[in-house]
Amino acid sequence: MRELRKTSQFMMKTNRLVVIRHGESEFNLENKFCGWHDVSLSPNGASEACDIAADALIKAKMQFDVCYTSVLRRSRDTADIILAKMNSSYVPIKADWRLCERHYGNLTGYNKRFIADRYGEEQVQYWRRGYDGLPPPIQPDNRYYYAICNNPVFSDVPAGQFPLTESLHMCVERVKPAWDDILDEVLKGNRVMICIHGTVARALIKHIEGLSDEDIQHVNIPNSVPRVYEYDLKTGKLIGGGIYLGDPEYIKKMTAQVASIGK
Numbered sequence: 001m002r003e004l005r006k007t008s009q010f011m012m013k014t015n016r017l018v019v020i021r022h023g024e025s026e027f028n029l030e031n032k033f034c035g036w037h038d039v040s041l042s043p044n045g046a047s048e049a050c051d052i053a054a055d056a057l058i059k060a061k062m063q064f065d066v067c068y069t070s071v072l073r074r075s076r077d078t079a080d081i082i083l084a085k086m087n088s089s090y091v092p093i094k095a096d097w098r099l100c101e102r103h104y105g106n107l108t109g110y111n112k113r114f115i116a117d118r119y120g121e122e123q124v125q126y127w128r129r130g131y132d133g134l135p136p137p138i139q140p141d142n143r144y145y146y147a148i149c150n151n152p153v154f155s156d157v158p159a160g161q162f163p164l165t166e167s168l169h170m171c172v173e174r175v176k177p178a179w180d181d182i183l184d185e186v187l188k189g190n191r192v193m194i195c196i197h198g199t200v201a202r203a204l205i206k207h208i209e210g211l212s213d214e215d216i217q218h219v220n221i222p223n224s225v226p227r228v229y230e231y232d233l234k235t236g237k238l239i240g241g242g243i244y245l246g247d248p249e250y251i252k253k254m255t256a257q258v259a260s261i262g263k
């Protein structure tokens with residue numbers, strides 16, 4: 001992906017878009033699979049949204065006209081914190097169920113190391129990162145089954161589309177129509193921030209950057225680090241980006257932490 005332009009060339013009219021994963025959640029902190037379970041940010045996750053994400057956006061002099069989130073609170077709360085720190089709480093937030101995290105099926109709520117010890121690291125990494133890795137469907141005896149099925153935040157999910165598990169591939173198909181709506185906003189010139197989750201961000205990034213099924217398996221998204229894209233408003237084409245804002249050493253460390261199965 002090319003670098004972002006530093007100066008305006010040939011009067012080309014462009015617009016930038018930011019994709020960001022929410023701050024550390026309670027389940028990220030406990031190293032548990034989360035998916036469609038609706039957990040809060042950890043105290044550290046709230047600080048990250050404020051001190052890592054918002055500060056990087058302020059430093060880059062970014063502003064927004066509209067923000068997209070999922071319907072899950074870790075995504076919405078992160079957007080609220082970022083916009084408040086930017087003195088931009090007036091920015092409308094559109095919460096869309098299609099931007100929810102990948103449903104982690106019956107892995108939901110289990111510690112990732114515990115699952116790796118039981119099924120092996122290779123199987124767990126396939127479920128986590130394989131393009132068609134499909135965790136076993138969530139069962140009624142999973143302790144989060146009813147909390148997820150009965151969560152009113154999912155009231156917009158059309159009948160027959162409520163998943164019991166999802167692969168990254170299925171997530172890409174779910175996110176594409178939401179992306180078409182978002183791209184319309186971007187190409188109208190509205191400055192958009194998308195505040196979402198690790199795997200749904202990978203689905204979007206695969207689609208936006210045209211990454212192969214193989215290449216996306218090696219992409220890991222750190223919490224609270226803005227990733228910027230730039231579009232040519234005349235042609236509607238992506239002309240640069242896939243660039244993180246922030247301290248490269250910090251980003252490298254946090255990306256490695258996300259890639260790891262953890263303890």
Ligand SMILES: O=C(O)[C@@H](COP(=O)(O)O)OP(=O)(O)O
Binds near residue numbers: 104198
């Ligand atoms: O669902 C989850 O557990 C994590 C991703 O976990 P990994 O795929 O990185 O294991 O998603 P998020 O915290 O971004 O909502």
